[in-house]
Amino acid sequence: MKSVDEHLSDILASVDPIAALDLQLLDAHGCILSEAVVAGTDLPSFDNSSMDGYAVRVADVASATDKTPVRLPVVGDVAAGSPSPYSVQPGMSVRIMTGAPIPAGAEAVVPVEWTDRGLAEVSIGRAAESGAHIRRRGEDVNAGEVVLDAGTRLGPGQLGLLAAVGRDRIKVRPKPRVVILSTGSELVEPGSPIGPGQIYESNSYILTTAAREAGATAFRVGIVPDQPQQLLDAIEDQLIRADLVITSGGVSVGAYDVVKEVLTRIGTVEFTEVAMQPGKPQGWGTIGPDSTPIITLPGNPVSSFVSFEVFVRPVIRRMLGVEPLHRPVVRATCEDAIRAPAGKRQFARAWLDVQQGRYVVRAVGGSGSHLVGDLAHANALIVVPEDVTQIPAGGTVEVMVLERRLT
Numbered sequence: 001m002k003s004v005d006e007h008l009s010d011i012l013a014s015v016d017p018i019a020a021l022d023l024q025l026l027d028a029h030g031c032i033l034s035e036a037v038v039a040g041t042d043l044p045s046f047d048n049s050s051m052d053g054y055a056v057r058v059a060d061v062a063s064a065t066d067k068t069p070v071r072l073p074v075v076g077d078v079a080a081g082s083p084s085p086y087s088v089q090p091g092m093s094v095r096i097m098t099g100a101p102i103p104a105g106a107e108a109v110v111p112v113e114w115t116d117r118g119l120a121e122v123s124i125g126r127a128a129e130s131g132a133h134i135r136r137r138g139e140d141v142n143a144g145e146v147v148l149d150a151g152t153r154l155g156p157g158q159l160g161l162l163a164a165v166g167r168d169r170i171k172v173r174p175k176p177r178v179v180i181l182s183t184g185s186e187l188v189e190p191g192s193p194i195g196p197g198q199i200y201e202s203n204s205y206i207l208t209t210a211a212r213e214a215g216a217t218a219f220r221v222g223i224v225p226d227q228p229q230q231l232l233d234a235i236e237d238q239l240i241r242a243d244l245v246i247t248s249g250g251v252s253v254g255a256y257d258v259v260k261e262v263l264t265r266i267g268t269v270e271f272t273e274v275a276m277q278p279g280k281p282q283g284w285g286t287i288g289p290d291s292t293p294i295i296t297l298p299g300n301p302v303s304s305f306v307s308f309e310v311f312v313r314p315v316i317r318r319m320l321g322v323e324p325l326h327r328p329v330v331r332a333t334c335e336d337a338i339r340a341p342a343g344k345r346q347f348a349r350a351w352l353d354v355q356q357g358r359y360v361v362r363a364v365g366g367s368g369s370h371l372v373g374d375l376a377h378a379n380a381l382i383v384v385p386e387d388v389t390q391i392p393a394g395g396t397v398e399v400m401v402l403e404r405r406l407t
């Protein structure tokens with residue numbers, strides 16, 4: 001049997017980051033920046049008013065109080081969007097709107113709330129400090145400054161910043177397109193009537209959403225029956241939109257394990273037993289004219305889930321060009337005694353919590369890889385090394401953390 005590490009490094013060795021593309025900002029949403037972004041402009045790019053009010057000289061309003069307001073002539077208006085045609089001479093003021101450029105000579109903006117809102121002449125009831133309500137050029141971002149590093153994922157805040165510095169296109173690694181097919185003639189779409197011996201298809205819901213959470217664009221193809229030609233046709237149809245193909249089911253040693261049967265024949269996919277529990281039957285290789293990577297996962301839902309975490313998520317992250325490839329691993333006190341098979345790495349579904357500043361973990365459910373009920377109540381996987389067969393209650397274990405809040 002192949003070790004988990006060996007299998008993973010074989011797969012990773014054949015996968016490269018996806019080449020970067022120049023995309024429109026909205027198309028780059030969720031993608032990973034492949035260039036460091038240098039601001040081409042200061043932000044703000046000119047001194048401007050942060051309030052609707054009056055641009056003044058500080059000395060002219062120094063004596064202003066509620067009871068003894070200062071009256072100043074208003075020489076004109078300056079709105080956002082055009083340079084000020086006026087300057088503020090001693091004893092004068094200019095009415096100004098939020099975002100409008102500060103006129104020459106002005107030292108502060110008096111908010112409209114402190115005035116009588118006069119148009120030809122304004123009565124001001126408070127003094128202003130130098131620079132009050134003026135947003136200074138470059139106080140946010142300086143031209144020439146790196147505002148986003150390569151490797152940053154572009155969310156709303158990052159895309160807003162790019163637009164604010166005037167970028168309309170940006171170089172990113174696109175999200176890998178992952179196609180998910182579920183094989184099994186017993187499978188029925190959820191929501192449909194079910195017959196004897198049939199079960200609802202659930203793996204694709206695990207795998208599609210897990211792939212999306214890992215940063216991929218995932219396409220759920222749905223159910224493919226255990227028929228060699230139908231499987232081949234389905235894969236071939238999907239290659240056009242796939243950077244990675246994931247199948248579930250049909251890789252064990254049963255009579256209708258069609259994925260293994262068909263892809264073995266093609267000869268570019270290798271099937272192996274990996275020393276892990278769950279998830280022993282695994283396969284990977286390439287397929288189609290572009291040698292698209294394909295990873296074939298076992299059909300039991302828990303096996304599929306664990307295999308995704310162990311093998312597929314790192315591949316998606318490699319394609320995205322981000323580090324680290326792996327989930328964070330923490331050491332935790334294990335509340336339960338655990339038994340594990342000799343010679344295999346066990347991944348036990350678990351609930352991880354922080355109690356009094358320390359990680360505490362408990363196993364969730366049994367080791368049966370069909371136990372989806374338990375899967376829904378796990379936020380971590382206890383990783384029991386190959387050479388460990390039992391862990392006493394209260395012992396220390398390594399835990400792969402699946403929930404971001406916990407690290």
Ligand code: AMP
Pocket residue numbers: 182183184186187199200201202203204248249250251252254298299300301
């Ligand atoms: P297989 O690997 O095809 O032998 O499947 C192993 C077990 O997982 C069988 O009990 C299947 O019915 C079940 N199974 C396979 N694929 C799925 C799926 N997509 N959703 C739920 N269960 C599945």
Ligand code: MG
Pocket residue numbers: 183184185226249250256257299
């Ligand atoms: Mg099957």
